[in-house]
Amino acid sequence: MAASTEPKTMLKLLIDTNGKRVLFAEANKNFVDFLFQILSLPVATLVSILRNHVDMGSLPNLYDGIKNLNNSYMQSHEKKLSLLKQVPLFIVPGSVVLPRRDDDAARKSYLCDSCYLYASVEPGTFCPDCKEEMEQMISYVGPPPPPDEIGFVKDMVTYMVMDDLVVAPLSTTSSFALLHRFNLTDISAVEEKVVEFGLDEAVKLLSASLRTNNVLTSVFLNCTSTTSRTCM
DSSP states (O other), X not given: OOOOOOOOEEEEEEEETTTTEEEEEEEOHHHHXXXXXXXXXXXXXXXXXXXXXXXXXXXXXXXXXXXXXOGGGSSOHHHHHHHHOOOOOBSSTTOBOSOOHHHHHHTEEEEOTTTOOOEESSTTEEOTTTOOEEOEEEEOOOOOOOGGGSSSSOSSOOEEEXXXXXXXXXXXXXXXXXXXXXXXXXXXXXXXXXXXXXXXXXXXXXXXXXXXXXXXXXXXXXXXXXXXOOOO
C-alpha cells in the first residue's frame, strides 16, 4: 500500500494527566500559520468545510441558495463565484489540505480558440476581436510567493499555543510561569506527547474552535465536553 502524501506537521503537547487537559502545545511556524490563517477565511469556506461537523444554523442554506440560483438573476457569473469562492488552507507551506472546490471553479477561464487574444470567465462569451464564442477552457496558474513571504510568522522560532489557541513565543520562563499559573505542584503528572496534525485534525480544530475554549483538549484528548473532563 502506498504511503500517504497528506501534508502534516508535528506538535508536542504538554498534558495534565490528573486534570485530563492539554496545558499547551509546542508548535512550529506551520501550525501557527495555520491558526492565523483561520481569521482570514471567508464564511463560504467555513460553511463548506464544517457544515457536516458542527451546527452552523442557516448559513449552509444561504450558501446552497446562492449556489443553486440561476445565473440569469445574478448581475454576473463572476459575482456569484466571488460569493462562493473558497480560500484553501495549508499546513505545510504550498500544500493545500482543505477542500477548495469552488475556488477551482472560480479560476477557470474560457479562451477564444480562433484568435487566442481574449479570455472570459463566462463560457460562450463572444470574442471582441473575431466575434467567435470563447469556449476553450483554461486554468489560471498564479506565481508562487517568495519563500520568505509564505505564511504569517517567522521561522526558526518555537511557539507556545494554549488550549484556547492563544499564541506566544515559547521560553523556559514562560513555561514555568504557566505551570505555576495552573497551580501544578505535581510535575510528575505532566506528560509530553508528540502528535501529528493533518487534514482530520485541521477539520476537528476548526469545528472545536467554534464551540469551546478547550480546543486542543477536545481535538487530541477526545474530550466530550468542556465542563466534564471525560476523555478517551
